[in-house]
Amino acid sequence: MEDHVQEPTDVVIVGGGPAGLSAALSLGRARRRVVVIDSGEPRNRTAAHMHGVLGHDGLSPLALLDRGRAEAAGYGVRMLRGEVSSARIVDDTIEVDTTEGAIRTRRLLVATGLEDVLPDLPGFREQWGSGVVVCPYCDGWEHRDDVIGVVATSPGSIHQAQLLRQWSERVVYFENVVGKASGDDRDRLVRRGIRIESGAVTGLRVDGDRLTGVEVDGRVIEVGVVFTGPTMRPRDGLLRSLGASTTASDLGDWVDVDGDGRTSVPGVWAVGNVVNVRANVSVSLGLGSLVAGAINADLVDDDIEQLAAQVVSA
Numbered sequence: 001m002e003d004h005v006q007e008p009t010d011v012v013i014v015g016g017g018p019a020g021l022s023a024a025l026s027l028g029r030a031r032r033r034v035v036v037i038d039s040g041e042p043r044n045r046t047a048a049h050m051h052g053v054l055g056h057d058g059l060s061p062l063a064l065l066d067r068g069r070a071e072a073a074g075y076g077v078r079m080l081r082g083e084v085s086s087a088r089i090v091d092d093t094i095e096v097d098t099t100e101g102a103i104r105t106r107r108l109l110v111a112t113g114l115e116d117v118l119p120d121l122p123g124f125r126e127q128w129g130s131g132v133v134v135c136p137y138c139d140g141w142e143h144r145d146d147v148i149g150v151v152a153t154s155p156g157s158i159h160q161a162q163l164l165r166q167w168s169e170r171v172v173y174f175e176n177v178v179g180k181a182s183g184d185d186r187d188r189l190v191r192r193g194i195r196i197e198s199g200a201v202t203g204l205r206v207d208g209d210r211l212t213g214v215e216v217d218g219r220v221i222e223v224g225v226v227f228t229g230p231t232m233r234p235r236d237g238l239l240r241s242l243g244a245s246t247t248a249s250d251l252g253d254w255v256d257v258d259g260d261g262r263t264s265v266p267g268v269w270a271v272g273n274v275v276n277v278r279a280n281v282s283v284s285l286g287l288g289s290l291v292a293g294a295i296n297a298d299l300v301d302d303d304i305e306q307l308a309a310q311v312v313s314a
């Protein structure tokens with residue numbers, strides 16, 4: 001059984017991606033006792049390089065996390081490997097179940113990211129992160145002036161195609177049945193020279209491991225890359241099991257947090273993609289630092305209250 005069951009640790013962070021590790025670094029430097037538990041599946045793990053992260057442009061996402069773990073560990077943060085699926089509120093602490101037993105903590109920060117559910121089409125999973133990508137700001141530059149295919153997953157994909165026109169004059173919009181462009185949308189695509197391919201996409205053409213084309217209606221349209229819009233599912237099971245409130249949006253039900261990352265459950269905080277679909281690596285790093293500051297301030301208030309209570313009872 002974990003030694004912190006007797007003496008609660010200050011913060012348990014579930015999820016050791018950019019958001020969780022950034023928070024861990026700040027909290028470790030604030031001399032808090034911190035444990036990070038991570039299952040080792042960051043969202044961008046299939047990408048060889050990470051872009052748009054100042055000072056780290058082109059670095060491998062896994063190398064960033066290696067550095068982050070080493071930096072946080074240098075300030076005494078403990079790293080555990082494993083998946084956390086349950087936790088409970090016990091008095092004014094939270095008990096988190098880990099592979100090493102239950103850890104009692106004063107604050108819980110959930111930074112578990114989100115899962116990208118890809119269109120159920122042959123080859124998409126294998127190419128994810130190389131030939132098939134999602135984020136123009138992460139991969140647009142690498143495919144500037146290339147033939148860029150956009151495989152629609154909903155009518156919202158029309159916006160993705162318009163955005164990608166910024167990187168290339170040769171954009172092909174694959175309507176793929178679910179993303180029919182009609183009326184004004186169609187006019188606006190045509191006006192910007194975006195080619196529209198109707199019909200169902202049935203797969204990808206690959207040479208070795210390099211994407212070369214998209215199969216539609218028995219034809220192959222050559223492309224250098226495919227952008228698509230996966231369904232983004234927050235990995236928020238732990239937060240929900242603790243009773244965190246959610247709000248419905250166009251993207252589904254997402255757990256509520258305030259500007260400091262507080263959820264509706266006392267002592268439970270959340271940061272990064274698990275609560276913020278727009279948190280790319282830079283945003284996740286920034287918010288991790290912001291939320292860490294807020295948690296530390298909250299713990300300072302708690303430290304003062306505990307001292308005041310001791311004085312009263314003495």
Ligand SMILES: Cc1cc2nc3c(=O)[nH]c(=O)nc-3n(C[C@H](O)[C@H](O)[C@H](O)COP(=O)(O)OP(=O)(O)OC[C@H]3O[C@@H](n4cnc5c(N)ncnc54)[C@H](O)[C@@H]3O)c2cc1C
Pocket residue numbers: 014015016017018019020037038039040041042043044046047049050051052053082083084085111112113114116128129133134135138139235238271272273274279280281282284
């Ligand atoms: C293919 C691809 C390429 C991308 N490229 C870029 C890019 O170039 N630049 C950029 O800025 N952004 C990029 N992104 C976005 C980037 O991946 C996210 O912004 C970033 O990963 C969000 O960080 P996070 O810490 O919130 O979540 P994650 O990085 O997903 O980290 C969450 C961590 O929590 C762990 N975890 C989940 N559930 C549990 C659990 N129950 N118990 C324990 N651990 C758990 C996971 O294993 C994971 O390690 C890309 C995304 C994709 C899909």
